[in-house]
Amino acid sequence: MKxxxxxxxxxxxxxxxxxxxxxxxxxxxxxxxxxxxxGAHLFADWRVDEQGQPRSDFPLNSPSxxxxxxxxxxxxxxxxxxxxxAPWALLDFGFRAVIxxxxxxxxxxxxxxxxxLPVALSAAAHGGLLDQLAASPRARVxxxxxxxxxxxxxxxxxxxxxDPFARHCLLNGVDELGFxxxxxxxxxxxxxxxxxxxxxR
Amino acid sequence: xxxSANMSxxxxxxxxxxxxxxxxxxxxxxxxxxxxxxxxxxxVTSPQAxxxxxxxxxxxxxxxxxxxxxxxxxxTTPRSNGHLQVLDTQASTQLKxxxxxxxxxxxKLFGLxxxxxxxxxxxxxxxxxxxxxxxxxxxxxxxxxxxxxxxLAFGIGTSEVSHVLATQTLLQRKPRNMLVQxxxxxxxxxxxxxxxxxxxAKIGIGGATGHVLEYSGSAIRSLGMEERMTIxxxxxxxxxxxxxxxxxxxxxxxxxxxxxxxxxxxxxxAVARWKTLASDEGASYDRSVQLxxxxxxxxxxxxxxxSMAIPIDGRVPHPTDADTSAERVDLxxxxxxxxxxxxxxxxxxxxxxxxxxxxxxxxxxDLREAAAVMRGRHVADGxxxxxxxxxxxxxxxxxxxxxxxxxxxxxxxxxxxxCSMCIAMNGDQLAPGQSAVSTSNRNFEGRQxxxxxxxxxxxxxxxxxxxxxxxxxxxxxx
Ligand code: SF4
Numbered sequence: 210m211k212x213x214x215x216x217x218x219x220x221x222x223x224x225x226x227x228x229x230x231x232x233x234x235x236x237x238x239x240x241x242x243x244x245x246x247x248g249a250h251l252f253a254d255w256r257v258d259e260q261g262q263p264r265s266d267f268p269l270n271s272p273s274x275x276x277x278x279x280x281x282x283x284x285x286x287x288x289x290x291x292x293x294x295a296p297w298a299l300l301d302f303g304f305r306a307v308i309x310x311x312x313x314x315x316x317x318x319x320x321x322x323x324x325x326l327p328v329a330l331s332a333a334a335h336g337g338l339l340d341q342l343a344a345s346p347r348a349r350v351x352x353x354x355x356x357x358x359x360x361x362x363x364x365x366x367x368x369x370x371x372d373p374f375a376r377h378c379l380l381n382g383v384d385e386l387g388f389x390x391x392x393x394x395x396x397x398x399x400x401x402x403x404x405x406x407x408x409x410r
Numbered sequence: 411x412x413x414s415a416n417m418s419x420x421x422x423x424x425x426x427x428x429x430x431x432x433x434x435x436x437x438x439x440x441x442x443x444x445x446x447x448x449x450x451x452x453x454v455t456s457p458q459a460x461x462x463x464x465x466x467x468x469x470x471x472x473x474x475x476x477x478x479x480x481x482x483x484x485x486t487t488p489r490s491n492g493h494l495q496v497l498d499t500q501a502s503t504q505l506k507x508x509x510x511x512x513x514x515x516x517x518k519l520f521g522l523x524x525x526x527x528x529x530x531x532x533x534x535x536x537x538x539x540x541x542x543x544x545x546x547x548x549x550x551x552x553x554x555x556x557x558x559x560x561x562l563a564f565g566i567g568t569s570e571v572s573h574v575l576a577t578q579t580l581l582q583r584k585p586r587n588m589l590v591q592x593x594x595x596x597x598x599x600x601x602x603x604x605x606x607x608x609x610x611a612k613i614g615i616g617g618a619t620g621h622v623l624e625y626s627g628s629a630i631r632s633l634g635m636e637e638r639m640t641i642x643x644x645x646x647x648x649x650x651x652x653x654x655x656x657x658x659x660x661x662x663x664x665x666x667x668x669x670x671x672x673x674x675x676x677x678x679x680a681v682a683r684w685k686t687l688a689s690d691e692g693a694s695y696d697r698s699v700q701l702x703x704x705x706x707x708x709x710x711x712x713x714x715x716x717s718m719a720i721p722i723d724g725r726v727p728h729p730t731d732a733d734t735s736a737e738r739v740d741l742x743x744x745x746x747x748x749x750x751x752x753x754x755x756x757x758x759x760x761x762x763x764x765x766x767x768x769x770x771x772x773x774x775x776d777l778r779e780a781a782a783v784m785r786g787r788h789v790a791d792g793x794x795x796x797x798x799x800x801x802x803x804x805x806x807x808x809x810x811x812x813x814x815x816x817x818x819x820x821x822x823x824x825x826x827x828x829c830s831m832c833i834a835m836n837g838d839q840l841a842p843g844q845s846a847v848s849t850s851n852r853n854f855e856g857r858q859x860x861x862x863x864x865x866x867x868x869x870x871x872x873x874x875x876x877x878x879x880x881x882x883x884x885x886x887x888x
Contacts, residue, residue: 225743226736227615227715231854236833240483240500242457242507254856259842284736285616288649288715289854291551292455293567314619314651315551319567372583373439385569389577390468392433392443396579399433399445406447406544407670409477409518 210324212382216305217351218278221268222342228282229289230316234298236290247294248301269302273346281338282309286327287316296320306352308359310335321375322385328352328359334367354380420690422587423656424622427562427687431545433579441581447544449574450530451478451517453508454835455549459572460511470515472578477539478512479520480505481529483835486798486825494522494826497837515575528801528827531555531769535639536803538668542657542684547574552769552851554645557654558638559661560687562622564652585651586696588621592629594703599885601779602637603771603849603868605629605701606644607709607719612699615717618650621696624689625655629703635664636773643770644851647716656688708884710756711853711866713744718853720756722871722883728752747855748863756865756881761845764795764876765858766869767825768832768850772800774807776849776869781813783873783884784820790879795822796838798830822876834859847875 238250256267263270280299286309287295296319299307306326320327330338341348341362348362354376358366371379378385421429428444436442449472456478463470470476483501485494496502505522512519520527526537531552534540542560547553549571556563566580573580590609623645630638638655645653662681665671672680707721718741720726729741729752745752766772766780777799789795797817799805805827808814814824831838832850834857840846842861849872853864865881874884 224739226740229715229852229854231852231857235856235860236835237860239454239835240498240504242461242504244458254860259861285619285649288616289551289646289852291549291565291567293458293549293569311616311619313616313649315565315567319569322567322569372441374441374581377439385581386462386466386573386576389443389573389579389581392577392579395433395443396445396471396577400578403430403445405472405475406541407539408474409448409539409670410474 210378210382210384213305213324213326213354213379215351215353215355216278217349219273219276219347219349220279220281220308220342221274221277222281222339223268224283224339226283227285227288230287230292230295231289233287233295234292239292239294244297245301247298248303251298251302278303278305279350279352280304280307281342282307284310286312288313291315291319293319293323296323296325300325308335308338308350321372321379324379326352326354326371326379328369330359330367330369334361337361337363337365420693422689422693422695423560423624423654423687424562424585424587425693427543427545428584430543436583441583443579444545444582446547446574446578446580447475448534448539448546449476449578450534450546450548450553451476451571452482452530452548452550453480453504454482455568456511456571457504457507459549459568459575460515462572463515463575468576470517470575473516475578476517476575477520478508478517479527479530479533480508480522482829482833484522484828485836486828486830486838489826501836525802528803529769529772529829531643532772532800532804535559535635536668536801538665538671541665541680542661543687547580551646552643554650554653555639555643555769557642557645557652558635559665560654560657560684562652562654565646586621588618588623588650589695589698590623590625590701591627591698592625592701592703593627594629596629596703596706599870600706600708601868601870602633602640604706604709605703606641607711607716607866608701608706609699610644610648610717611709611719612701613648613717615647615715616649618645618648621650623648623650623653624695625653630655631658634775635660636775639773640770644716647851657684708868708871710871710881712748712750712756713741714747714853714855716851716853716866718744719866722881723755723757726750726752726754726756757883758880759845760880761793761847761865761875763840763844763846764793764872765798765831765846765848765850766872767796767798767800767830769800770851771849771869772798772804774804777804777808777813780869780873781816783870783877783887784822785816787820787877789821789876793876793879795876796825796831797822798825799827801827831858833857847872847881
């Protein structure tokens with residue numbers, strides 16, 4: 210996983226609440242056996258119309274979206290299915306962070322494990338950010354993971370919290386599977402004290 | 411509820427399962443290392459995890475605690491010469507990849523030609539692999555289904571699938587506890603599906619984020635195992651990490667004699683252990699909600715997430731009545747997508763498709779309920795009804811009882827086992843603009859096919875709707 214330390218970027222605003230993973234990446238694109246290439250289908254049914262043409266009123270299609278690495282989303286972003294294809298698609302499209310007031314559990318977990326930073330701000334800070342971006346759509350936001358702060362276009366800084374372990378892994382590019390594999394002895398000890406409940410054999 | 415003999419502080423069921431699966435407890439700086447008793451695998455969320463193992467040259471640690479099945483992108487059109495026709499090359503590549511992976515890593519697979527194949531959350535319980543007190547995971551959010559047996563069962567992402575394959579453990583923070591107390595007797599025509607839709611409407615789509623729901627109360631106790639599975643299945647739709655129900659005699663009776671269930675002295679020991687798995691009296695929950703079963707009506711969703719549900723004889727809410735502006739915007743958008751007006755009744759709204767199936771409602775008792783309504787009646791003109799059993803075992807059991815004949819004589823399609831139109835990956839899907847009453851669990855935009863509109867309801871409501879050709883109240887079906 211690529212380390213994440215800080216990011217300064219313009220944003221795309223998608224203010225709807227409860228955006229589910231079926232919208233982020235519709236199920237018909239889950240037949241792939243790859244992680245890459247899903248960005249082309251990110252928000253497919255919202256981004257493209259019945260004729261396959263980009264919908265001009267969808268925020269990701271706006272000229273101001275070009276180069277934006279931060280998605281500003283509504284509350285409870287990423288609810289629904291456990292598909293990790295959702296953060297993969299967001300990353301593949303070019304996003305590196307999502308700002309909201311709250312994330313669904315599995316989405317947040319998946320995002321942290323793939324290097325996409327979920328930033329949960331207070332409702333007041335999030336509301337302020339929406340206002341500032343409405344006034345100047347190309348304004349930039351600075352996210353610093355070390356200090357867990359987001360600096361908005363108006364210069365105000367706001368704290369956010371990331372699980373200390375996930376933060377450590379992101380800052381240092383530590384991979385969790387590598388970490389768990391080092392627990393081999395402890396796992397073996399547990400296994401010898403706890404006989405298996407079932408066998409699928 | 412039981413009180414443990416020693417004087418340790420009272421614990422919830424989740425606390426008990428959690429503490430007995432700790433390879434390493436959590437600290438401020440690191441999550442717990444939690445042991446996984448059973449890992450279920452399907453074709454959609456596993457290929458990239460196996461690829462990760464290959465990249466690192468790591469084996470599957472416990473293939474004997476792992477079981478794979480094919481369900482999501484599998485066809486459900488009737489077999490010709492015993493064989494299934496897979497939708498396209500992408501789907502067949504994905505299915506073949508699972509075969510290759512299971513072969514290479516020594517994992518048992520219920521493939522398309524295995525007589526036990528079916529939806530991952532149907533086969534675990536059906537085979538007796540799902541047992542009380544276990545930790546069960548799968549790269550699938552509806553893994554909460556297995557919580558009906560008093561297991562801590564939750565969905566994980568593909569990175570975590572690779573963690574479990576390689577180490578049989580997960581890095582986890584302990585979830586919070588939320589009690590859902592449902593007391594009273596269900597009126598006739600009202601089922602487990604209606605209870606859970608009412609619970610989700612009450613808690614809200616993200617209301618249980620960070621929590622495990624423990625369902626309790628006399629109404630829950632009186633439910634059979636398949637109904638309990640329907641309840642636990644949809645916990646995720648309120649944002650919960652899992653949902654569970656303490657095991658009791660109903661649970662033990664269901665497990666007894668199943669292929670992977672313990673036998674003889676092992677069975678006695680297991681039951682003795684399972685009987686300790688109830689929340690202690692006085693155990694504290696971070697939150698609790700109550701529901702009166704007697705006051706419930708059949709429930710149906712009107713919007714584009716599962717919390718947007720009303721009693722079937724109720725009226726679609728006015729967005730202007732919403733508590734917050736975000737909710738108003740959400741409701742407005744949902745009603746536009748569903749082509750509904752605020753204040754209208756759903757009864758009498760015509761539908762194009764009725765889908766009976768999915769890990770929520772595709773077990774034998776669900777099919778019996780739907781068949782009881784269909785018997786001697788006919789699917790209305792212009793309506794397509796699909797009945798998709800959750801597993802090949804369910805299919806055979808239904809056929810042995812003649813349920814297939816009832817459905818086919820009524821003009822419904824009797825299909826092979828799989829997820830089918832719940833997720834619309836296999837070619838079973840709505841056309842743009844079509845409406846369906848479905849017994850599945852998600853009504854998100856396009857979930858059942860791009861541009862399709864989904865109304866979630868019970869098998870009884872689905873069958874009544876198929877007969878009427880429009881959304882109907884089973885309690886007043888002529
Ligand atoms: S039936 Fe639907 S919800 Fe259940 S596992 Fe299959 S796709 Fe997921």
